[in-house]
Amino acid sequence: MARIREKEELESWSNSSVTKDSSISLLKLITILIIFVVGVVIGLSSSSHIDRYFALRTQQFSLNNGAIDTTQQIVVNCEKEDCLSMKSFIRPRNLCHSMTDDELFWRASLVPQKEEFPFSRVPRVAFMFLTRGPLPMLPLWERFFKGQNNAKFSIYVHALPGFELNVTSTSVFYRRQIPSQHVKWGSVSLVDAEKRLLANALLDFSNERFILLSESCIPIYNFLTVYKYLTGSTHSFVEAYDDPSRYGRGRYSRHMLPDIKLADWRKGSQWFELNRALAVKIVADTKYYTLFKKYCRPSCYPDEHFIPTYLQLFFGSLNANRTVTYVDWSLGGPHPATFMAGNITESFMQSIRKNGTLCSYNSGNTPICHLFARKFDPSALQPLLNLTSKVMGY
Template identity: 75%
Template sequence: MFDVEWGSVSLVDAERRLLANALLDFSNERFVLLSESCIPIYNFPTVYKYLIRSEYSFVESYDEPTRYGRGRYNRKMLPEIHLYQWRKGSQWFEIQRDLAVYVVSDTKYYTIFKKYCRPACYPDEHYIPTYLNMFHGSLNSNRSVTWVDWSAGGPHPATYSGVNITEDFIQSIRNNGTQCSYNSEMTSRCYLFARKFAPSALVPLLSLTSTVMEF
């Protein structure tokens, strides 16, 4: 057993161990990291087809020119990692097999992050986004397939409980007006999963499985 501590490199360690174990099954081609507060907003065949047909992975990797992005960069990472290469993104990613192999096999840049990315630098928000940006950006869509509501502001997204769960709410996540690129074409289906949902949302969500979710 390994202890995992929020905000520390142990989260990246856990991600890499999960990927390494999943890679042992050679039939696995796509790898999705979700939390216990995430839910699918489409059924499995829809999610599977969307991911397996995608030419790109789905990892947020963007330049954040504030203290929450560039401000977390440590100049001691030079000359291997420059500020212009520094990226931020959500921990909840989806990557194809080749990229998973690259992430698991990397030792050089992981070691730099382990040494120099400490609070208020959070490795789980910067390591994979920066590493992919530096070497494999052409294989990444630079977006997430997990919807999250940050509209209230603050360090944590909105959490939805059982009273929030309705058919209209799920449809509003699916059809929220967002347009995104999918295999070089524009689509309105940008999200496959959503967060954050409290345990009390489980029963209401199960009541929608046959109608809205089509499980």
């Protein structure tokens, strides 16, 4: 009996152990499942945070580098919509640029070989002002241009570096200054400034005629008369004559031989008018300009000799050999007469406009010899404004 009871107790303990082990295994399984589920939830949550983190960092990086992205976009737009556009090529909208003179002259000397224009071209007159500073006759010029078709004219101002022309945004002179350099009277720097004005004006393919003016110049006829006279001419207007005195031939240097002979040496007024073909030739020249730069000094005044001599050498038949800007040299000396307020009368202005002489024009003659005049003192402005409508027609 004792053995039977011991056996029963052993079996009972064994069954209890199996039941206990099964319970423990089930508990472990449930625990593992819980841990797995919790791990999955934590993993998904962490992944979401990480995604948001990297998305936020990417956004912050884009914002921090926005200036770079914007610049790149501007460059792309410029190349696509502006820099390579026909409109920008044939007429630059902004006169400000960073080109050196050599780069500018090279760019301006480019000439299309195709005769037809792929755009509607209206011949334009370029009014080029070479000034030290303010334009005292500005109100007179504003009246001259008022109401005119701006497709027929353009304006360029070369002033001393650092000077800014103070005009309103409605003025035709607004933002018409070109990059400039210092100019010294009587030196080759004057020729540099003239070439700089020509070159900047040549960048506009519609500019056909180029007139050099100073701050003391005024128009003595209305715009339509000036425009028709210049665009209708088959010649350019550059004064070029042989002066046998020490103020002419006396300035010649034999170091210019054999390219420039004394017989080719010419003198003339600085205030020229050129057509486009001759303007390109002058800007493109290096050889003869270099001779003047080296040997036309001191007291040689290259601005009075370079263009007249250059045209005499190669393009004399294309030049009318006279200027369209009136200047009074009757007083003698190195500078012309200056007209003050007291000089400005109706009869005086009429005498400048038509003095009874005839000048050659194309194949005939014309009583209109001059379109502009200088040298007018600022005090003459108001008397001139009083006569514009009655005498000058504007």
